[in-house]
Amino acid sequence: MATIRKKGDLQWHVQVRRKHITETKTFTTKHDAEAWARDVEGKIDRGVYVSRIEAESTTVADVCDRYSREVLPRLKGKTPDASRLKTIKTKLGKLPIAAITSAILATYRDERLLEVGKQSVIHELGLINRVLKTCVIDWGIALPSGIPLVRKPQKPEGRSRRPSDTEIDAICEATESAELSLIMRIGLETTLRRSEIIKLKYKDVDLSVPCLNLYDTKNSTSRQVPLSKKAIAIIKSLPLRLNGKLFSIQPDSVTRAFKRALIRAKKKYISAQLNENKEPKADFLENLHFHDLRHEATSRIAEKVSNLIELASITGHKDLQMLKRYYHPKVEDLAKKLG
Template sequence: MGQIITRVRKDGSPSYTAQVRRKKGGKTVYNATQTFDRKSDAKAWMKRKERELNKPDGLETVVAKTKEKTLGQVIQAYIDSQAQIGKSKLQNLKATCRFPIAEEPVTQLTASDFLNFARDLLKGEQPAPIDPTTAPDDYYELAPRLPQTVGGYMSHLGVVIQHAGPLVGQKLPIAEFLEAMSSCRHLGIVGPSGKRKRRPTLEELNKLMDYFFKFSEADPRAVPMHMVILAAIFLTYRQAEHTRLLWSDVEDAFADHDPTLLIRGMKHPRIKGGLDVTVQVRIEGLAVIRAMPEVSDRIFPYHPDTISRRFTEACKLLGIEDLHFHDLRHEGISRLFEMGLSIPDVVSVTGHQHWPTLQRYTHVKKVGDKFARWPWLSLIGL
């Protein structure tokens, strides 16, 4: 028989730890425990485990399963093996580890298991909270995901299934996963990533610039987000790429001619870790660099997460909906095309390594520079 141990947490709430143990030849050969917030859940889990063990050859079957790696263990082994891993990929894989499928022996997963996991994601099922004691009451309410979002989860999981076998010394169910993905695409459970078309209006940018400028004046130690916004528009690099820029990588920020700038680890569609790319800096981008104080070896010595958080908080406070920091880069690139630059000219500034990516901008009309008389250019001496 199993047992349930009741404990009281620091906040006064009870926890119930169910334990199921089996011995053979005087030695413990199986021991499983799990903690729950509700006693009824602990009892249900314990009864389910005991039913498995009481089947003919049940103990031998369960013991054999415990020697296999679970999907969660395989995912963690993959994460641990990566010197660098993208933020979204890491978040998705860690979240997957908190779904029930992660507790299953990986070699026994079927196409139906993967398909049902994708369906649960689409429906809006939530992973187990990292800390159940701090999870809000509505944590488990369904929050439906877009097929594109589900596709991101499944794509990242697929990389693990395809490549982590040698890491854990087991043959992983690649064929089963591919079969499930074929069904997911046919059923519309997963979809391709949609290209965002959101661009900030001058009115929205004025609100953000005014807010951050005043904030910076009140607290000079804060990240000068008004300057970071100018950099995002006029330098057109990705958020993390801005924060890696070094003063030593600028050919000559105070030269009369257009200088070049080395972008370290620029994202590349086929090269892990990116490439170091040299780009041309236009007059507005150069003016932003010149306006930055040289207080570090980095031109923008700030953490990307801090930039994202401050930008998101400001948009919410100012009532600006559905605007991401990355949309500023889209605005900056669109501006170059609106000014009449060709794709090769734009590439020399943005550093794009995959030209077809810029095809989304070919519809942009040549309307001139909408920032030509923008009052905030005075911050960078223009």
């Protein structure tokens, strides 16, 4: 039987003790206190009661901070996830995790879609889900209503921009970085991600095969990437470094150097066209990102291997559906194959 007693003029305190479970809560009316007590006792008797105390006293900000301390340091994507956690704390931080419902997440989704792109919102919703799962599975914080579900935005179509040889040459010629052009060429010959190129060490290079042995990849799966003659020549031209790495530049520096070279190449192109009284092409050197080189490399190598399984073993894609987002064959080339 629940114990209900009045606290002052405006509150009713109720305590339920049943089958070694003790729960307490305070209400503003006796009617609400009695209703809560009956509900808790019924659930305890049926063996389905889940305590809300810890979930109601723990805020989203609390679990984000704990996730940042205990989980994030051992993850590969810790830098972007750290930024996403700050956004989640700003938007939802004051709410107790027990209050996070599907409706709350749907509102969060819709508001964020007005501020950022679909893919960013998908990443943020995925992170919220992982944080709540960690609460339940690893930290023993029960969510009475379970982990809330929410419909994620439809994934945007993958980029299909393929830089031409002329554009690539223009960027390589315009850069003031001693390493950017070599990094770009290695990427085009191997399909390696920016981070994978920067992490390369001489011990990862096996010229007897020849291949690159990758151990620290984005999806944590080791793989061997065959080397073309051009890639071998580039690697052999690199100076030896005391730290054993092929390149000294940092990943973010690669992106910044690429953007600066792109701007300089565009200006140089426009100036040259105008000097010759020609109209510059609007799409030349436009809408290009460093990661587009991986798309281009994947599409180029796809023409040389016999099937998508071989291609995936080179690119490191586990999902062929994702691989299709990187493989962009030119329709004229497909037409030639059809005869």
